[in-house]
Amino acid sequence: MELTILGCHSATPRENKHTTSQLLEVGGNLFLIDCGEGTQIQLRKSKVRFSRIQHIFISHLHGDHFYGLIGLISTFRLLGRTAPLHVYGPKGIKEIITLQLKLAKSWTDYPLHFHELEKNTSELIFEDETVQVETLPLDHRVYTNGFLFTTQSTKRKINTEALKEIDLQPFHYQQLQQGTDITLDNGKVLENDAYTLPPSPPMKYAYCSDTAYFEPLVPLIKEVDLLYHEATFLEKNNTLASKTKHSTAKQAAQIAKMANVKQLMVGHFSNRYPNKEDFISEASGIFKNVILAKDLKTFKI
Amino acid sequence: MELTILGCHSATPRENKHTTSQLLEVGGNLFLIDCGEGTQIQLRKSKVRFSRIQHIFISHLHGDHFYGLIGLISTFRLLGRTAPLHVYGPKGIKEIITLQLKLAKSWTDYPLHFHELEKNTSELIFEDETVQVETLPLDHRVYTNGFLFTTQSTKRKINTEALKEIDLQPFHYQQLQQGTDITLDNGKVLENDAYTLPPSPPMKYAYCSDTAYFEPLVPLIKEVDLLYHEATFLEKNNTLASKTKHSTAKQAAQIAKMANVKQLMVGHFSNRYPNKEDFISEASGIFKNVILAKDLKTFKI
Numbered sequence: 310m311e312l313t314i315l316g317c318h319s320a321t322p323r324e325n326k327h328t329t330s331q332l333l334e335v336g337g338n339l340f341l342i343d344c345g346e347g348t349q350i351q352l353r354k355s356k357v358r359f360s361r362i363q364h365i366f367i368s369h370l371h372g373d374h375f376y377g378l379i380g381l382i383s384t385f386r387l388l389g390r391t392a393p394l395h396v397y398g399p400k401g402i403k404e405i406i407t408l409q410l411k412l413a414k415s416w417t418d419y420p421l422h423f424h425e426l427e428k429n430t431s432e433l434i435f436e437d438e439t440v441q442v443e444t445l446p447l448d449h450r451v452y453t454n455g456f457l458f459t460t461q462s463t464k465r466k467i468n469t470e471a472l473k474e475i476d477l478q479p480f481h482y483q484q485l486q487q488g489t490d491i492t493l494d495n496g497k498v499l500e501n502d503a504y505t506l507p508p509s510p511p512m513k514y515a516y517c518s519d520t521a522y523f524e525p526l527v528p529l530i531k532e533v534d535l536l537y538h539e540a541t542f543l544e545k546n547n548t549l550a551s552k553t554k555h556s557t558a559k560q561a562a563q564i565a566k567m568a569n570v571k572q573l574m575v576g577h578f579s580n581r582y583p584n585k586e587d588f589i590s591e592a593s594g595i596f597k598n599v600i601l602a603k604d605l606k607t608f609k610i
Numbered sequence: 611m612e613l614t615i616l617g618c619h620s621a622t623p624r625e626n627k628h629t630t631s632q633l634l635e636v637g638g639n640l641f642l643i644d645c646g647e648g649t650q651i652q653l654r655k656s657k658v659r660f661s662r663i664q665h666i667f668i669s670h671l672h673g674d675h676f677y678g679l680i681g682l683i684s685t686f687r688l689l690g691r692t693a694p695l696h697v698y699g700p701k702g703i704k705e706i707i708t709l710q711l712k713l714a715k716s717w718t719d720y721p722l723h724f725h726e727l728e729k730n731t732s733e734l735i736f737e738d739e740t741v742q743v744e745t746l747p748l749d750h751r752v753y754t755n756g757f758l759f760t761t762q763s764t765k766r767k768i769n770t771e772a773l774k775e776i777d778l779q780p781f782h783y784q785q786l787q788q789g790t791d792i793t794l795d796n797g798k799v800l801e802n803d804a805y806t807l808p809p810s811p812p813m814k815y816a817y818c819s820d821t822a823y824f825e826p827l828v829p830l831i832k833e834v835d836l837l838y839h840e841a842t843f844l845e846k847n848n849t850l851a852s853k854t855k856h857s858t859a860k861q862a863a864q865i866a867k868m869a870n871v872k873q874l875m876v877g878h879f880s881n882r883y884p885n886k887e888d889f890i891s892e893a894s895g896i897f898k899n900v901i902l903a904k905d906l907k908t909f910k911i
Binding site: 320321322323324346347349350353354370371372376377379380383384387388399401404405408409412413414415450451 | 621622623624625647648650651654655671672673677678680681684685688689700702705706709710713714715716751752
């Protein structure tokens with residue numbers, strides 16, 4: 310998994326401070342998570358071939374998380390896209406986008422599928438051979454979901470050491486990865502267990518923004534490899550955090566600790582804090598392995 | 611009049627190539643004309659105090675002219691705006707904006723007034739003591755208006771030379787500007803004509819984007835001080851211009867010549883042309899006084 314932060318600031322975009330959007334590459338898939346105004350320009354800056362995006366996940370319908378979506382959808386059309394695009398987001402998102410396309414008399418030439426979300430419990434919304442995506446219901450001023458990405462590899466790993474004296478055809482390797490025994494031309498049978506290792510354990514990335522401190526989230530994100538949890542505020546503004554249903558850096562760390570995640574990334578910073586290191590100082594008092602999101606920075610998970 | 615180009619590129623925004631938006635300052639008013647995605651960031655870069663904007667004019671509902679509007683409206687709310695905001699644009703613009711505010715449960719705390727346009731003939735849509743704004747119906751794929759801004763000064767100019775030996779109070783100057791004769795304490799009467807000069811002639815700025823070559827525009831923009839006319843294409847792509855209802859640089863120049871305008875500015879450039887000077891070369895064969903729009907550049911009219 311590789312995560313590129315396109316924007317990690319809250320409320321309004323400013324020069325060099327972009328609102329929320331992330332690009333997650335996993336198993337050949339390029340997923341876009343949220344899409345604040347100007348996301349398409351951030352995608353161009355990131356140099357990624359963003360026409361490869363086929364699935365867009367929108368957490369909620371506040372502008373700093375989706376005002377860039379209609380522009381990206383329009384740009385795909387102008388660039389001659391033909392591949393289908395799937396948009397997952399709160400009920401209402403289809404009406405907003407299609408109304409704008411209708412009034413502009415500019416329907417997309419590619420299939421545009423909306424998957425509107427309404428449930429208040431976690432649900433599986435996407436799955437292929439390599440990854441599954443589940444919602445993480447959050448507690449915000451409007452209906453909001455985080456998203457949990459879990460790799461799923463059923464392929465066993467080839468034990469190259471055990472096989473180094475044996476001459477195999479490519480299809481033999483595929484059979485071994487699929488867990489079957491193989492029979493060679495000379496009649497010799499290779500038992501799978503002796504020549505393969507168990508599949509890689511699943512990798513998990515949990516995206517949680519925007520949300521108040523919300524303990525029901527904890528069991529859903531147990532031991533994920535990376536948790537992105539919003540930390541709009543510092544504790545000194547915890548009343549404001551509570552009022553606006555956002556979290557402080559301390560609260561994000563508390564959730565990370567309870568869920569025993571491997572690493573915490575905080576983001577969705579309010580513009581009122583000039584020194585982002587204060588978020589690390591506050592969170593690391595509770596949960597040590599914490600890092601800062603940063604616009605246009607790529608992280609390996 | 612002072613015109614700042616916030617973006618002058620067509621179709622999709624790219625790094626350092628912003629879609630259409632302009633800021634016109636006239637008689638103390640700050641008018642925003644069109645509002646492509648990312649306009650609020652361009653406004654921040656321009657260093658103007660953009661909370662002063664009270665009137666926004668949207669030419670048509672293609673994304674490169676209005677996808678930044680909802681973001682700007684939301685930002686005004688987040689910045690604590692209380693002053694009313696007036697939005698003028700095609701029928702449908704109110705539904706788009708209010709639907710997004712409704713789904714985000716974030717109504718504006720300031721009065722937001724929509725003035726929806728439907729007429730196919732020029733109409734007066736705004737007027738105060740210093741300026742009037744009229745629509746300029748254009749020929750594009752969707753309902754589109756340009757806008758004509760005309761200063762109106764009814765104040766006569768003080769003839770300082772004629773008055774230099776006379777000791778006057780401030781209110782005397784106001785009376786003179788209003789065209790009345792004044793009576794001094796000693797009973798002497800100053801006849802207005804002898805101490806003032808006629809009001810400044812009106813200044814006119816015509817904004818025309820997007821449009822195909824459209825001769826009915828000519829009588830409406832006769833002898834304006836500055837005509838901004840779109841030139842998405844060069845003549846070598848005139849078939850494409852015609853098909854998409856855009857203009858070439860040559861066609862913009864033909865309109866400028868027929869209308870006998872004082873100066874022509876071309877913009878709304880297609881991304882296919884790396885050298886913008888080609889637009890000047892093509893237009894100046896027909897109309898000499900032509901300049902290029904440029905993002906974040908300010909022009910005195």
